[in-house]
Amino acid sequence: MQSTFPRLMLQQAATRPQAPAMREKEYGIWQTTTWSELAALVQELACGLHDAGLQPGEHLVLLGSNRPRLYAAMLAAQSIGAIPVPLYQDAVATECVFPINNAEVRFCIVEDQEQVDKLLEVREQCPQLVSIWYDEPRGLRNYDEPGLSALDALLERGRQFSRQHPEFFLNRVEAGSSADVAAMFFTSGTTGNPKGVVHTHASLIDRAQAGAKFDNLKNTEEVLAYLPPAWIGQNIFSYAQWLVVGYVVNCPESASTVSIDLKEVGPTYYFAPPRVFEGLLTNVMIRMEDAGPIMRRMFHACMSVARRVGPALLDRKPVGWIDRVKYQIGNLLIYGPLRNNLGFSRVRVAYTAGEAIGPDLFSFYRSIGVNLKQLYGSTETAVFVCLHPDNEARSDTVGVPCDGVQIKVSDSGEVLVKSPGLLKEYYKNPKATAEVIAEDGWYRTSDAGFIDASGHLKIIDRVKDVGRLQGGAFSNAMFAPKYVENKLKFYSFIKEAVAFGDGRDRVCVMLNIDFDAVGNWAERKNLPYAGYTDLAGKSEVSDFIRECVEKVNEDLSRDTLLAGSQVSRFLVLHKELDADDGELTRTNKVRRGFIGEKYAVLVDALYSAQSEQYVQTQVKYEDGRTGHISATLKLLDARTFPPAKVEAGVATV
Incomplete structure (x- = not known):
């Protein structure tokens, strides 16, 4: 059935109104937003944005960390046919100029003073930028800039408009189509100006559903949203799949508290690039080297058993009863406490992507009972192209094609993809679009690789490199x-x-x-x-x-x-x-x-x-x-x- 993200949100609110949709840690305390509260918030923001002049097809920039009201702003923009454009919150001010001007952005919703300062710094270079709303008022009391106001003021404006036009919000949501543009994500821009990757509701929802089906995700899952919302990987895991499945998205208090918040939340579904897993393991090994000799010997003895037995147990392969007993002892003494300390005690599925992961690193996590797997995708493919099945996780491949995906390798060794999750276009760049999508629908990934005898895809490098x-x-x-x-x-x-x-x-x-x-x-x-x-x-x-x-x-x-x-x-x-x-x-x-x-x-x-x-x-x-x-x-x-x-x-x- 064709759908849009606002419709999915309203379906969750109708069937599970009091279930938690998001949690945000503020001043050390987790605050919960239910699905019904989220729906009300989205309605007020949508009406406020419409009353402020945001038009269907127009772009709205979002600049900040993962925050419930910024997620609601994305849904609000989509509800009235506008297009959210998340930008990287750690980008310097000058990096915001091209996306804002390229997308002809008039309205921005930002997180805090830091993001406000960036936009004010480049405002002269972006003359069409007329309104900036901020979520966190701290430090902004004495700011007196035209078009700058609190998000609370926009919400009040939306409440007044909604009272006067009670049918407006639902009518606009129902008028939306799955073929409408849902969001635009700017690429990294490694060789020039970034390109705006345009995705429809259909492409993003299809890939979110394919990933959810592949790993049998349920609405009881818990996710920690700590990576940049502007990165499509974070957006798929904590936005698209969140709305498709209806699980809980948890927003950490700050970047410095992520490791603490990870332990408190205990996510069941986790995603991180290899550098995060490397950092966690580095900290573990540093602490073990500083531990006493008895603890170090016990750790290394147990890890020796884990490396031999753990992956086989996770892959449901036959393991002798003596090894099983040894592993259970290790689980009691080392692996269980270690998973708990890392925040992985409840992880059912963990993914890594973006870079190759070392075999020792990959093996370590699987050895201690963390179901770590790899996936392959990109901004242009809405992430989900290949995934590791549960019993076929390997460090040297990126998995097998998931539902709806076809893969072939060209004569030059380039990986080509057909998928319902392909981008609609590069914004205002038909030449670049034609370069990556052939007339027969095959997308050129620019990655060099091959498919091995077991049907897994292996990536070697970028073709141009x-x-x-x-x-x-x-x-x-x-x-x-x-x-x-x-x-x-x-x-x-x-x-x-x-x-x-x-x-x-x-x-x-x-x-x-x-x-x-x-x-x-x-x-x-x-x-x-x-x-x-x-x-x-x-x-x-x-x-x-x-x-x-x-x-x-x-x-x-x-x-x-x-x-x-x-x-x-x-x-x-x-x-x-x-x-x-x-x-x-x-x-x-x-x-x-x-x-x-x-x-x-x-x-x-x-x-x-x-x-x-x-x-x-x-x-x-x-x-x-x-x-x-x-x-x-x-x-x-x-x-x-x-x-x-x-x-x-x-x-x-």
Whole structure:
């Protein structure tokens, strides 16, 4: 049956009026909004926005964290045929200019003073922006700007309009069609201005239903909404599926309280990119290294059993009764308390996506009883393309096609997709739309991959990034930078990696260390340091990181296709890559081209005979000020290994 998000919301309110729809933690206390209360809030906001002049087909920008009233604002805009456009709450002011002007936005609803200040800063560049409503009034009492007012004022306006026109809201909701545009999401913009990805109610609801059916989601699920609402992954999990299934969405108090709120909520359905799972595991391992010798021995003994037995139990494979008993003892002593401490004691399904996840990291969570799986999708495909079935979770694949999806691989190795969840278009960009959607309906993902014998999809890299080495020991060998970067980041001591090599005679990389993990290692080695730059420059740290790089090289040497991608030289950067400095996207993806230009002097030094290079870098602080960080970086060689020889189906080195 065709539907829209406002209709789904009203259906939930009609059948389960007193059931919790959302919870928000405020001043340390969880506040509940029921479905009937949500429906009333949406009606008031919709009427207020209509009375303020928001027209069908017009865009409404939403800027802030996950908050019930911002979710209600999305529903309110959709109820009157307008199109919500969530933007990243951590974007700097200038990053908001293009989306606002591109979508011709007149009205914005924002979370707090921080977001108000951003819009006021760029208002002269966005002359059509006439009204800004804020949810949190703290710090805004003395602001006197034309068109700036509290969301409470808009709600009061809506209440008055609703009393005068009691049938307006329901009539407008019923007039909506599943073919109407539901939302627009801007891409990261790794190579230029971001593109507005236009999705209809039909495309988003279809994929939400497919994902819900795949994992048998029920309205009793609990979700923690802590990732940016502007990212379609968060939007699908805590908005589209929320309205389709009717489960509870919990909004943390702040970014700094997420880990505490995670433990309090105990979600049953959880989603996080690999970096979140890596961070949680890093904290666990740091704490274990600081524990007493008895606890450390018990932990490692139990984890040895878990790695051997846990995944098999989760996949419902046969396990001997002795191993089952050992695992139950480990569950009582280690795994159960650990899951509880992480906030995963009730997780029934957990997903990760966006980047490759290390096999050790993947195995760790499944070993302790967390049903962690991978999925594959993008903004343009409304997320759900491939998913891991419960008994087929593997770290080296992204799963099998879910309902309604067809996949094929082109002659060039590009993954092509047909799905009901495909974007309608790129906003005001027919050329870009035609480049990704063929006349026969196949969407070009720009990802290089293949389908293995078991029907699982494997992703290697972005098609445009797969290159060839020229000259040197591995001349004409394939170079897949993302594949190399992900392998390096599988080590908890390496936070980011940027690989270079296309058209060159060897592969070189720039690395960021994980400050917490390496800092803890340094403290145990009695190695003093004063901040990130000092720690990253220590020769002991460089030697330690070299060991990780050489282990990756040894692993790559066993891959007949990618043995040439072994790292010959590397350096540890003097600063952490940062989205505010343009080095990462707002979804924390490396902007390799930008970094290559910004640090051209370091790239050139890596490909020379130099052993060190001085560099000075401008950085932007959270308060908007700029400064400089300088250092003399060591350029280090890494051991490479001869490619594996394949004889009679057996790889040997």
